[in-house]
Amino acid sequence: MLIVLVLILIVLMLLVGGDKTAKSLVTLSFNCFILLCTIFAINMGLNPLISTVISCVVISLITLFYQNDINIKTKVAFISVLIVIAILFLLIFKIVSMSNIQGFPQDQLSIQDSNGYSRNISRNMMYIQISVILMVFIGAIIDTALAVASALYEVHLNNPDLSKEKIFESGIHIGRDILSSTVHTLFFIYIAEYLTLFIQFVDDSTFVQMINSKEFCQEFISIALSGVGCVLIIPITAFLGSWFYKRHKIAPVESELNN
Amino acid sequence: MYKNEFHMKKTTIIKGSAVVLLSLLLFFLIYNNYSLYDSTIAKVTTVQNTFLDSKNSTKGNTENYYKQQIQAIVKNGPHKGQLVHLQNTYGESLVYDNKYSSGTSLFIENLTEGDKDLTANISGVKRDYYVAAVVLILVDLLIMVGGLQGFFTILCLSVNIILFYAMLLLHYNGLNILLLSSIMSVLFSSIVLFLINGRSRTTVIALCATLASIFFVTALSFVVMRFTPDIDYEFLEYLIHPYERSDADMLFLSEILMGCVGAIIDISVTITSCASELLRKDPFITKKALISSCREVSEDITGTMINTVFFTNVSSCIPLFILSIQNEIKFMTVIRYNVFFEVCRFLTGSIGIVAAIPVSILAVYLVYGRRDSTC
Numbered sequence: 001m002l003i004v005l006v007l008i009l010i011v012l013m014l015l016v017g018g019d020k021t022a023k024s025l026v027t028l029s030f031n032c033f034i035l036l037c038t039i040f041a042i043n044m045g046l047n048p049l050i051s052t053v054i055s056c057v058v059i060s061l062i063t064l065f066y067q068n069d070i071n072i073k074t075k076v077a078f079i080s081v082l083i084v085i086a087i088l089f090l091l092i093f094k095i096v097s098m099s100n101i102q103g104f105p106q107d108q109l110s111i112q113d114s115n116g117y118s119r120n121i122s123r124n125m126m127y128i129q130i131s132v133i134l135m136v137f138i139g140a141i142i143d144t145a146l147a148v149a150s151a152l153y154e155v156h157l158n159n160p161d162l163s164k165e166k167i168f169e170s171g172i173h174i175g176r177d178i179l180s181s182t183v184h185t186l187f188f189i190y191i192a193e194y195l196t197l198f199i200q201f202v203d204d205s206t207f208v209q210m211i212n213s214k215e216f217c218q219e220f221i222s223i224a225l226s227g228v229g230c231v232l233i234i235p236i237t238a239f240l241g242s243w244f245y246k247r248h249k250i251a252p253v254e255s256e257l258n259n
Numbered sequence: 260m261y262k263n264e265f266h267m268k269k270t271t272i273i274k275g276s277a278v279v280l281l282s283l284l285l286f287f288l289i290y291n292n293y294s295l296y297d298s299t300i301a302k303v304t305t306v307q308n309t310f311l312d313s314k315n316s317t318k319g320n321t322e323n324y325y326k327q328q329i330q331a332i333v334k335n336g337p338h339k340g341q342l343v344h345l346q347n348t349y350g351e352s353l354v355y356d357n358k359y360s361s362g363t364s365l366f367i368e369n370l371t372e373g374d375k376d377l378t379a380n381i382s383g384v385k386r387d388y389y390v391a392a393v394v395l396i397l398v399d400l401l402i403m404v405g406g407l408q409g410f411f412t413i414l415c416l417s418v419n420i421i422l423f424y425a426m427l428l429l430h431y432n433g434l435n436i437l438l439l440s441s442i443m444s445v446l447f448s449s450i451v452l453f454l455i456n457g458r459s460r461t462t463v464i465a466l467c468a469t470l471a472s473i474f475f476v477t478a479l480s481f482v483v484m485r486f487t488p489d490i491d492y493e494f495l496e497y498l499i500h501p502y503e504r505s506d507a508d509m510l511f512l513s514e515i516l517m518g519c520v521g522a523i524i525d526i527s528v529t530i531t532s533c534a535s536e537l538l539r540k541d542p543f544i545t546k547k548a549l550i551s552s553c554r555e556v557s558e559d560i561t562g563t564m565i566n567t568v569f570f571t572n573v574s575s576c577i578p579l580f581i582l583s584i585q586n587e588i589k590f591m592t593v594i595r596y597n598v599f600f601e602v603c604r605f606l607t608g609s610i611g612i613v614a615a616i617p618v619s620i621l622a623v624y625l626v627y628g629r630r631d632s633t634c
Binding site: 005006009014018023028032038039042043063067095098099100104122123124125128135137140142143147149171175179182185186187189190191192198200208212213219221222226228231257 | 296300308320321322326327347350351353354355357358359360362363383384385386387389390392394396397400401404405406408409411412415416419423427428430433436447451455483484486487488490495496498499510513514515516517518519520521522524525552553557558559560561562563564565567568569570571572573574575577578579580581582584585594597599601602604605606607608609610613614616617
């Protein structure tokens with residue numbers, strides 16, 4: 001079934017889209033490959049946090065610079081992504097280490113001691129959980145950052161006389177338009193992923209049990225944090241955008257050169 | 260004018276600090292809501308870790324096990340305020356175990372009075388205030404950055420969560436899950452579209468395009484499901500056992516349906532508003548120019564959208580991959596069974612994104628084309 005779906009996706013993308021969509025197919029496979037590399041790196045015993053941060057940077061590099069050319073827009077988006085990762089990293093670290101949401105709920109998996117599998121893997125699941133959360137939101141924040149940065153650039157090009165404050169303001173306005181759709185995209189993916197979990201909770205537990213359970217918290221916290229990342233990146237990109245676009249007076253020429 | 264701007268800034272700061280203060284207060288209340296719980300809760304004060312032993316796994320890893328001697332203060336119930344002694348063991352990897360540190364609130368059971376002190380067993384961690392914390396951070400940021408639109412987003416999310424809960428209850432009472440989620444997807448998308456984008460013809464077109472694309476993806480998944488080997492539902496997380504194959508099929512189809520709603524709404528809104536804008540500016544725009552402009556816009560967003568869907572769906576499998584590979588389960592086996600559902604949802608979601616593009620363009624064209632011919 002997977003192979004058939006992959007084929008359908010590729011055919012559809014090539015039919016509907018043009019060069020850029022074909023490029024995004026390449027990006028996607030790269031990202032897939034990097035995710036696999038991260039998994040193998042962690043598996044080999046490298047520190048999960050370091051390997052995840054590195055792969056996050058590589059992912060944003062590829063998604064931004066390969067797919068959308070190197071220009072001031074993607075540079076602004078890239079720096080904002082890095083800043084948001086740095087800020088949220090602390091928050092994620094704090095919340096994950098305090099709330100015990102790492103690993104797996106007691107009897108969810110078939111990989112149990114009683115089935116002859118070992119839990120002694122000497123890989124710190126807490127760090128891996130932090131990696132998961134970072135990975136969950138990297139895609140979404142790149143999306144938002146790029147959207148804000150490029151829309152803001154258009155604003156700057158069309159009204160070169162706007163002051164820094166005005167550009168920042170319009171960046172926030174652009175961000176507001178994207179905000180709700182991004183948050184909803186995340187929300188529906190979350191609902192879909194845990195439909196079975198919620199059905200189970202409605203069947204046999206109370207609200208109190210649900211809200212304190214590891215299963216629920218693990219996913220809820222990661223999705224909510226990724227929402228936080230998406231919102232946080234809007235003012236940061238707007239600010240950086242207003243700063244950089246104003247400083248690079250020759251920006252239009254530069255981007256043309258790169259194209 | 261300068262004064263006016265200054266005034267605006269001042270009110271924003273006041274509003275912002277009011278929101279932050281209110282959420283801090285709320286968090287504080289939830290943090291201390293011990294009396295609302297029937298089960299006993301204790302807050303850890305001191306922890307002493309002692310090395311227990313180390314075990315070897317099949318792959319030659321050594322894992323150290325530690326024992327925790329925990330002192331905690333009971334926070335509710337008849338023993339409120341008393342000291343209680345708890346014990347916990349954990350392995351370094353924390354795969355199924357928890358490592359507690361001071362400040363953590365724990366649910367405890369079997370409270371027994373010893374000679375001097377109370378002892379009890381740990382039955383769980385109180386996590387509600389972490390959930391509250393992330394929700395409050397999200398809400399605060401949405402209001403502060405998003406302003407009125409952020410507020411509408413929150414409103415919309417809350418309505419959707421209530422609807423989702425109603426759907427779960429109806430399912431519990433025996434209604435078909437696929438039927439329910441089809442109805443819900445119609446409701447969800449109309450709420451999102453009308454609340455966020457307002458009532459206009461563009462919104463109606465976007466709604467039609469969204470529903471058509473969702474239907475297309477679900478139908479396609481159904482067909483593919485039919486003509487490929489049966490899915491092994493043993494590995495669908497949290498599925499209630501025993502189940503019937505047809506039920507599980509329907510459940511999975513509902514998941515696919517739900518998963519693509521958000522992304523498809525996003526795409527169809529972007530394209531329909533772009534196309535309507537173009538048509539409004541130049542009503543006699545050629546079919547070719549319209550389609551190529553829409554394609555141009557869609558190309559800019561599909562790539563990053565698909566990336567978002569990819570990472571959101573697939574990243575949560577990292578721990579499972581690590582645990583499986585460490586247990587010498589083959590990588591392909593994990594993909595074929597455990598992660599199958601996530602990958603599947605990612606693929607159908609992306610198909611939804613890509614399919615929504617021509618569907619939206621078609622919808623715009625049909626509506627505006629027909630209007631032109633009638634007048």
